[in-house]
Amino acid sequence: MKLHYFSTTEEVNKQAAQYFEQLLLEYKDVPVLLLFSGGSALNFLPLLVQVEHARATIGVLDERWSQDSKINNFAQLSQVLPFTGAVIDTRPRPNESLTDLATRFGVELWRWRQLNPEGKIIITQGIGPDGHTAGIIPPINVQQFMREWAVGYQLDSDLNPYTDRVTTSFNFLKEVDHSLLYAVGPEKKAPLEHALRPDMDLRLCPAAIIQQMPDVQIFTDQEVAI
Numbered sequence: 525m526k527l528h529y530f531s532t533t534e535e536v537n538k539q540a541a542q543y544f545e546q547l548l549l550e551y552k553d554v555p556v557l558l559l560f561s562g563g564s565a566l567n568f569l570p571l572l573v574q575v576e577h578a579r580a581t582i583g584v585l586d587e588r589w590s591q592d593s594k595i596n597n598f599a600q601l602s603q604v605l606p607f608t609g610a611v612i613d614t615r616p617r618p619n620e621s622l623t624d625l626a627t628r629f630g631v632e633l634w635r636w637r638q639l640n641p642e643g644k645i646i647i648t649q650g651i652g653p654d655g656h657t658a659g660i661i662p663p664i665n666v667q668q669f670m671r672e673w674a675v676g677y678q679l680d681s682d683l684n685p686y687t688d689r690v691t692t693s694f695n696f697l698k699e700v701d702h703s704l705l706y707a708v709g710p711e712k713k714a715p716l717e718h719a720l721r722p723d724m725d726l727r728l729c730p731a732a733i734i735q736q737m738p739d740v741q742i743f744t745d746q747e748v749a750i
Contacts, residue, residue: 525734527742527750533567533708540704540743541571547646547702548577555579555643557636559612559692560605561658562586562597565650565706568743569605581636583612585647586659586691587629589622589676591615595686612636614690626676626690633673633696644701649740653711655718655729659691666726669693694726694733705734705742713746720750 528543530536548556558580560566584597593599598614612632616625636643651657660669661684669675673696679687697703707716718724719731726732734740742750 525737525740525742525750527744527748529747530743530745533745536706536708536743536745537568537571540568540706543741543743544568544572544646544648544704548580551644551646552577553579555581555640557633557640557643557645558582559585559645559647560601561648561650561706562588562600563650563652564708565648566601566604567708568706569648572605578609579643580607581610581612582607583632584614585649586689587614587625588659588686589616589625589688589690590686622676622678622688622690626672626674629690630672630674633692637699645699646702647697647700647704649703649705649734651705651707651712651715651719651731653715655715655731657719657731657733658697659689660694660730660733661689662728662730664727664730666694669730670695673699694730694736697733698736698738700737701739703734703737703740705740707742707744707746710746712744713748716742716744716746717748720748 587597588595590596676690718729724732
């Protein structure tokens with residue numbers, strides 16, 4: 525794990541984009557699974573001209589179960605980042621339930637790994653003011669996110685306006701080869717500090733899973749100790 529601090533949002537975005545492009549270049553000859561987080565973690569993506577990788581499969585790290593293109597994460601990603609080639613499309617199909625979408629998402633992630641055992645999983649990851657990451661929003665039952673690679677569940681509307689969620693799990697995140705964690709803004713300082721505490725409870729701060737992931741590069745404009 526490494527923290528990359530820059531004093532301005534513009535510099536964070538520039539450096540994050542450069543790091544991401546370097547990863548793609550490093551793995552240009554192997555299959556890569558690229559999963560992007562929604563929210564503010566999308567902010568540096570416009571600096572990427574396009575994802576140029578002949579063997580890339582692209583998708584999202586978590587999803588909002590909705591047909592509305594202004595809500596669905598995959599639909600938003602496709603508008604922000606031009607890409608061609610293989611995708612894991614998490615827009616709900618006709619009559620596809622929340623549980624069905626979670627199952628399909630998990631199966632497609634697992635199938636990619638089985639077909640590409642030498643491939644690399646690269647993600648962008650965010651952190652919320654409440655300590656959430658991906659779509660794992662506290663407080664949670666930790667064991668629920670330790671089973672399949674993707675989980676579908678419903679939130680209390682008091683916690684988040686988007687109640688129907690599908691997300692990659694803790695088990696999946698621990699399989700990720702490289703994560704770019706994007707944490708910009710003063711509201712991200714406290715949750716980032718909490719996520720870095722060695723005694724932090726995943727139930728209250730799911731983002732603390734970064735301590736168990738193989739390689740997390742944190743790009744932030746907040747001065748925190750690591």
